[in-house]
Amino acid sequence: MHQTVDKSFDKRYSRLQKGLKALERASKGCLLALLTRMAARRGASQPEWSAPTLRVLFLRHDRIGDMILTTGVIHAIARSHPNIELDVLASPANAAVLEKDPLVHQVVRVDVRCPAQYWGLLKHLRRTRYDIVVDCMVFSQSLTTMLLMLATGASHRVGVVKHGKPNVYSMFAPLGGANAHHVEHLAQLAVPFGVAPQDAQQLDIVLTEQERSEAVARWDAGDRQRVLINISVGKPFRQWADANFVEVARHLKARLPDAQVLVLHGPAERQRAQRVAEAAGVARADTPGVRQALAMVATADFVFTPDTSILHAASAFRIPTVTLLTRDHLVRWGLYKTAGEMVASRGNTLDIVPLEKALEAIDRMVPVLSSSRRHLPSPGIPSPGEEVPYLEPEQSPALAASC
Template identity: 25%
Template sequence: MRILLVQTSFLGDTILSTPVIAAIKNLFPHAELWMMTTPLSADLVRRDPLLAGVIRMDKRDRDAGLSGLLRMSRRLKSMAFDRVYSLHRSYRTSLLLWLARIPLRIGCRDAKGSFFYHRLKARDLTQHDVMRNLSILSGECEIDQAFAQMRLFPPNATEVNAELKHALPPVGRYAVLVPGSAWRTKMWHWEGYREVARYLLDRKIGVVILGGASEKAVCDQVARNLDVVNLAGCGTISEALFVMQHACVVVCNDSMALHMASALKIPTAVIFCATSPAFGYGPWQNRATVIEKKELPCKPCRRHGSLRCPTGTEACMRGPDASAVIDAVRQLMGR
């Protein structure tokens, strides 16, 4: 049997989907399991020993538009999958899997184009997203904590750029700060991150700053004139995994970095600005402290944040005091 698992959303969503890999293999131990995801997310899952392979769907470039949709549907059809589990709920994904003529298509009840699926599974929005993803297998196996472990496999040292390795502080003697996010209203103010960095440096704890190319400006603000290793805009997702797995603590926003730290079981201080962990995207199975300003009448404003503050005050982004974050970091490090 050949099975396809689909998740083509954000990087964090891919990490939150990884428990489904082990759950499917437990259900069908002899099946050949493939995963379809974005080119960036492919770097997160390509080392998983339970996957036979990863299909990269570049929906913003090569696989965009009608021609890209048809080309990908032909590719999936040629691979002769017997069934597909789709965690992605877009109309485009539903149509793609129907065009691929996969004999058994299983999707979420709240998916757009749900009529393209043979079976629909309900998601309990009161649960953490890890458990919501596992519900795609409800009725086929028992959904419990046994399958709730997120799966990430960092590269070994030989796969990592030598200059990056030499730039890092000693293993276990540095903190990772991730000030950016895809959504601006999820980003705690950069001055706060600078205060946290100073606190750590004063105590001889190294500081490594991670972020994508689009987050380089805010990371540069945090790093300015501080003795930190600023890797923003450098390296790959795999190298970010390598860096984070050796950290003693992570400080980040409600972003992909939170889920990466949860999967790697790194103690984490996470700042929730416009969003809320009540939406099901909080820390999972690692030592973590959530810091947020709860008394704001406008918070949370959106499930996934937005590019600008709807009230213009940015109160949630500036709300948590740096001392609260520093105190969380101190306790997480046992100091």
């Protein structure tokens, strides 16, 4: 009897959830349609390209990997006209990617999930008086982004055409090809600025010489090759067994016996990385910040990683890579113009990717890796599981109130 009641309740609760979701979608659709009609009266046809200064705000308030994939179009827009002053509205997670970028006038860091920051953000948007605002969402609509675009007060709002969906744009970018990489879809946002899409596809993360030098010191590899194994992921479906990472590290040591192999991990996974590194007989790289992790990728000769922002960083730095992806991510989110191998899962998670497939992909990359060597001084070799030292990272300025 008890089980019957529980099942009946579960069914009713499930129907209620579906009903609420449908109501939420309908409400958002109605609000977007209303915003579209309001925006149609406020939009101007073309910016005054000859104005002394054109202030542009690019909206990219989501994940690290998304920001990396957007660097090509951000730089293309910044270079498109000499009078453009480009700011980027970023999240606390991805703001660091652009921290040292000379083409970005200001990184406006805000957590859009934190209402306490809205008033400060609104004051900044109105004070700056942006002329053009660009929507980063090239596949789907975001009510938050639409509201942000209108909140800027900008006369010109750029976005990719999404047929059959409401929008607040006044300048339209064309859709990318059906089988195009995400970078190529994003490049379409440069078209309204007079830039050909193929000229907005060069990923570029700007690192300082000091950041690269500190990364080289962490490697402590001398003239040996540098092999980086990333074990940390942002979403559960990308997890791969620790035992597999151990075997990957051992395999790389066997195939590249002179290489320095390091385990890269997020700040919250030190103990896990320590266990993997000790079991494999390698060292680990403790990178407390995003930029330290990016510098480790930039100074590597080879990267092994699940589908994550490290994959996109490797594409930006043109580092040979073996990566694990779900099949639906291969075309749009895979390696971009970079030597490497993509090992596809047969399901919706990476935990079912066989270790053997990953090792075979590594073996196919060994000839490429054998032709790449670095020649840098080394004061010593860290022992297995040892933490590679680091300098304290610089803090990015918070341009909005903390939550």
